[in-house]
Amino acid sequence: MALLEIRNLSVDFKTAGGKFRAVDNVDVAVDKGDLMAIVGESGSGKSVSMLAVMGLLPWTATVTADVMRFDGQDLLKMPARKRRQIIGRDISMIFQEPMSSLNPCFTVGFQIKEALKSHLGLDRKQRHARAIELLEQVGIPAPEKRLSAFPHQLSGGMSQRMMIAMALACKPKLLIADEPTTALDVTIQAQILELLTDLQKNTGMALILITHDMGVVAETVDRVAVQYAGRRVEEQNVVDLFDDPHHPYTAALLAALPERAHNRLLPTIKGVVPGQFDKIDGCVFAPRCQFADARCRAVPPKPAGKELGDALCHYPLIKGQPQNKEMSA
Amino acid sequence: MSQPILKAEGLKRHYELKGGMFSSDATVRALDGASFELTPGRTLAVVGESGCGKSTLARVVTMIEPPTEGTLTIEGRKIEPDSVAKDPDLRAKVQIVFQDPYGSLNPRQTIGKTLMEPLKINRPDVSAKEREQRARDMLQMVGLRPEHFERYPHMFSGGQRQRVAVARALMLDPKILVLDEPVSALDLSIQSQILNLLVELQDRLDLAYLFVSHDLSVVRHFCDDLLVMYLGKPVEQGPKDEVFDAPRHPYTKALLSATPQADPRRKRQRIKLQGELPSPMNVPPGCPFNPRCWKATEECRTVVPQLEGGDHRFACFHPLEPGEVPEPKTAEAV
Secondary structure: OOOEEEEEEEEEEEEOOEEEEEEEEEEEEEOOOOEEEEEOOOOOOHHHHHHHHHOOOOOOEEEEOOEEEEOOEEOOOOOHHHHHHHEOOOEEEEOOOHHHHOOOOOOHHHHHHHHHHHHHOOOHHHHHHHHHHHHHHOOOOOHHHHOOOOHHHOOHHHHHHHHHHHHHOOOOOEEEEEOOOOOOOHHHHHHHHHHHHHHHHHHOOEEEEEEOOHHHHHHHOOEEEEEEOOEEEEEEEHHHHHHOOOOHHHHHHHHOOHHHOOOOOOOOOOOOOOOOOOOOOOOOOHHHOOOOOHHHHHOOOOEOOHHHOOOEOOOOEEOOEEOOHHHHO | OOOOOEEEEEEEEEEEEOOOOOOOOEEEEEEEEEEEEEOOOOEEEEEOOOOOOHHHHHHHHOOOOOOOEEEEEEOOEEOOOOHHHHOHHHHHHEEEEOOOOOOOOOOOOOHHHHHHHHHHHHOOOOOHHHHHHHHHHHHHHOOOOHHHHHOOHHHOOHHHHHHHHHHHHHOOOOOEEEEEOOOOOOOHHHHHHHHHHHHHHHHHHOOEEEEEEOOHHHHHHHOOEEEEEEOOEEEEEEEHHHHHHOOOOHHHHHHHHHOOOOOOOOOOOOOOOOOOOOOOOOOOOOOOOHHHOOOOOHHHHHOOOOOEOOOOEEOOOOOOOOOOOOOHHHHHOO
16 A cells, blocks of 8 residues: 555645646655655646645645545544644655754754654653764764754755754654755765665655756656646656656656757757646647647646556657557547 | 957955954955966856855956956956956956846846846947847847837746846847856756757857856756866866866866766766865865865875866866776765
């Protein structure tokens, strides 16, 4: 049984201009010990879908789903109090900006111990010992001294390690890392990614990495879900995704990577990501897709099936060639 | 190949910090001795992590700030601190595009006004009619539509704004364009559009680019020459392929190996650097990289290595030999 199972997740935001659907019918399934990534550009709903799981969205958001189950428990029907016991203990999350995710008014020691106190009910001595153990686990030198440091005394990489320590405090079964290294330098990014994957291996927790960086995806995870404009357009294991993307968006995105370029001019995806007021009847990618035809613009596609990475496309690609096109044309 | 249009020799920029009640005055050596040339039609990329002085370098070259030491020569003319005040045309020769297209455009000006502003200030002899015509032509050149002329920045996406920023920089027909992280705020699908635009403009206008970036995969695609900086000092510079294929400075090697590659099959040995970047206020003595370097010796801790070599220069006492693999034991320790 999957650790986290979500079916048909949609998130709507109430805005001044009407309802805005940020996440549209997304399925997520994560097993114990999984290492997966959700990739997408800004506005693809990758963060929002995970914030919905965490219950961290503002009141303007309406979350609907057919199934949202974590470790056998139904998150949708659960009373808020019960849900709060799971969030932060069994599922925890780290964010992009380590500097602004820590409370500047309290020492990091206090902030780490807070989780230990409210979720595990350890006494003062045990909390202190556990906090030191955690800092050692995330590779912070002189942990005893660092516990009494304030966030402004730490560098970006150090703060992110603190955030990871805090997220790990209650030995979560699932860790969601939302762009954990985007604000960091590459040499520090390498350290943090290595730390996260080591922890995932050693503790057996599942890790969902939310990112926009294809390089990070390729080097870190086993399985990738690609999102575009609030929809999951494809999901494959990482080697197959980079070898043979089935959705035209994934293919175009990979082709646009500078390191895959053969010419001085890069292949581009024309146009921009659809916004709130762009009304699209068919496939969300159709206006930018090089293979799109009348059917794509009129009929929303259905997932193409497991062997094609569930590509949300009428004519999923195999080795760059659209399939089924002749029959319907 | 054409003659260099800009020569920089030993450029330094130091900032004096006043100490507070409990601390003494300090000097931040944000940029500590960079020498390079810019040639029309070619791109020099400056790479490094935060605090390495790459943005300071961009500001000095754009003459926003005068160098503390060193000389800047543009078209054979040496730049003095008062040169710009005496000759406003000089400023037109070097223009800059900033990282954040959301912050660098005036939200109260239409795109047309933004584009006409440089002409209004620097070319008072150009008539209003011609000014508008030139702005409209420029709009077309950077791939925007004529109706965008009347619009305000908030009506544009990040990629379009960056096009406007490029257009504005080109209004005075500069010879040199300084690009300070022009694509790092953009999404991948937009990034390639802007990079292509920059390539096209360079070919068409024979511009010299100084491309400041931290993204090595973009740099590898885009530039001709590379300058790697660490804590204000250039540690390695040379033609792109030589530096990428056979880095000699351990820092360059570490930086390259830390950059994620979009190829899941390639399992490379990643050099894990020890520790973090020191603060630029407190640069270690000797080679700035020595506390994190796995090859550091006593000499590295006391003597500052100088950039040496011909086309491909590096500042290291123990340069890596081509094909040398860092010792796993020391390199793996964190």
